[in-house]
Each structure stands twice: as C-alpha cells, then as structure tokens.
Amino acid sequence: MTAGIAPYDARYFERYAEMAGTPMGRALNQARCELVERHTDGAVVDIGIGAGTFIKCRLGHHLRPTYGYDVNPAGVAWLHRNSLFVDPYELEGVESITCWDVLEHIPDFEKLVNRVKRYVFVSIPIFQDATHARMSKHFRPEEHCWYFTEYGLKAVFSKLGFDCVEANATEASLGREDIMSFAFKRRVLDERHHPEWTLDESHFAVLRSMRGRP
Template sequence: MTAGIAPYDAAYFERYREMADTPMGRALNKARCDFVERHTKGAVVDIGIGAGAFIERRYGGRLQPTYGYDVNPAGVRWLKKYTLFLNPYECESVDAITCWDVLEHIPNFETLINRVKRFVFVSIPIFRDATHARRSKHFRPDEHCWYFTSYGLKGVFDTLGFDCVEENDTESRLGREDVMSFVFKRRAADERYHPEWTLSGTHYAVLQDMRRAAERR
C-alpha cells in the first residue's frame, strides 16, 4: 500500500487525548509501561506519540527517561514544551524506541529501525492473510502502508538484525481487535554501549534532574 496524506493535526492530537482518558486507554498505557519495564529501564523514544499519554505515564509517573518524536505539529509542540522532543533520524543511534500503532504508518521504517541500538517495542494489527487484512477495521489505505502476519513481521526484523524476545496478545485481551505486541532485540548490541551516550546535553540534564528527584523521594 501507498499511504496518502493522513490528517495529523490538532484535531488528531485531541482525539488521541480523549481516547487515552478512558478505562481502556489507561489500561493500555499501564500495560505498555509494564511491557517496556520488563526489558529495559533505560532511555526510550516514543515514535508517534498520539497525545503523549505513554510518555506522561512512564516519564511522569515512573521517572524513567522517555522522549518522543512525531510528525504531527501539535505533537511536536507538546514535546518541545516539555523539552522531550528527540529526532532519532538526527542521532547516530538511540537505545530503544516504542512504536505503538505507528510502524504500519511509516513507508521506509527500516531507516528508523537501523538507528536503534538495542530494543524496538511494537504494537500492531496482525493478520492471518491478505483477505483477513482487507476485511479488517484496520484496513486503512489512506493511513497504513503495511499489513503484517506475525511470521512476516518477525522475518522483516530478522533481516534487520533483530530477534523477537517477547510476543503477547495483551492489547487484544484488553479489547483491541487483532492487535499484538512484540519486543525485538538487536543481536549485535555493543555491551559497552550506554543509553546516555545518544542524548543531547539538554536531554541528559533532564534525565539527571529526574534521577535527583527520585533520590529525594
């Protein structure tokens, strides 16, 4: 599929804010934070922030270093307001990224994945075959470039140098149709690597402030 021009604007941002402030929205963000925490407590860049709910919960509630990147001007303004905007395409590498309902929107996502040093967290609709995809509520040719089977998604990440280290249906069990979650870990991770090496001076200062605040508690 070739994506059209999706309406990434203030209305899109507000729609996601409304969805986040529901019982399902809160349960999803808790599950996503727990999911990430099982594998890393290091810096994470949330790609396609929606309205920032995941960042608010992980960064604000758990004092864990969490930044964001978005193409929606409303999302960019929100991130820059809190000094949380980080463009992974302008970094040599980033330690980990989260792609909640976003990988299917990115035409050339391998460029992004190639900049990740350790972990990629993904939630995405998963289909049995093309017929299943076409009949699904997730079939959106104006927004979604990609439609995956579990086997196909793992195969793509294998080609990019990542192993799938966890797969679960938590989001489906919370009520999301056909949505699965995955963690992919880079096979050739440099053991000497430290996530703070990729952060700018401003982001490093934010991380240090969070740590000092946590120590005072």
C-alpha cells in the same frame, strides 16, 4: 500500500487525549509501560506520541527517561514545550524506541529501525493472510502502508538484526481487535550502530513490489 496523507493535526492530537482518559486508554498505557519495563529501564524515544500519554505514564509513574518524536505539528509543539523532542533520524543511534500503532504508518520504517541500538517495542495489527487484512477494520489505505502476519513481522525484524524476545496479545485481550505487541532486541552483543544492518536486495525487491514501485 502507498498510503495517502493522514490528517495529523490538532484534532488528531485531541482525539488521542480523549481516548487516553478512558478505562481502556489507561489500561493500554499501563500494559505498554509494563512491557517496556520487563526489558529495559533505559532511555526510550516514543515514535508517534498520540497525545503524549505513554511518555507521561513512563516519566510520571516509572520515573524512566522517555522522549518523543512526531510529524504532527501539535505533537511536535507539545514535545518542545516539555523539552522532550528527539529526532532519531538526525542521530547516529538511539537506545530504544516504542512504536505504538505507528510502524504501519511509516513507508520506510527500516531507516528508523536501523538507528536503534537495543530495543524496538511495537503494537500493531496482525493478520492471518491478505484476505483477513482486507476484511479488517484496520485496512486503511489512506493511512496504513504495511499489513503483517506475525511470521512476516518477525522475519523483517530478523533481517534488520533483531530477535523477538516477547510477543503477546494483551491489547487484544483488552478489546483491541487483532492487535499484538512485540519486543525486539538488537542481536549483536556490542549493540553499536551499524548502518550496514539493513534489508538485503531480495527483500527490498519484495518491499518495492508491495509498494507498487518500479
């Protein structure tokens, strides 16, 4: 899909802050922190911070180095106030990133993933097929660019040099319809940043077709 411009503004930030205070919100952030903790205690950049709840959870409860990146002016302002803003697009590489309900919003997410040296953690709607996606409450052409099966998401990350080392339905068990969580680990042992790790031309052709581009 070619998504429209979603209303990433102060109200968007406030809505996430309200959700964070609910029992489900607290359970989700705890589950996300535990997922990351099972694989790394290193630095993580949270992409699309919502209201900064995951960052506060990981910094405050787990005492792990956690930063953030966002395009929402309210989120950017919060990150700068707390000296936590990191722009992965301006760096050669970052250690690990988290993408909670955000990967599907990024038209060219492979550019972001290519900068990651170790882990990418993702929560995202997962569908059985195109019909399932179109019937889902997660079908939001004004916001979501991408709609994945579990096989398809793992295949894309494999093309980008990552192995799936965990997949779970914890968020679905907490009441989030069709949401799965994944931990992807960079396959190459030295885990240095290599710009050539990208999708091949045949896969790019598929992506361009899906986006409706020439």
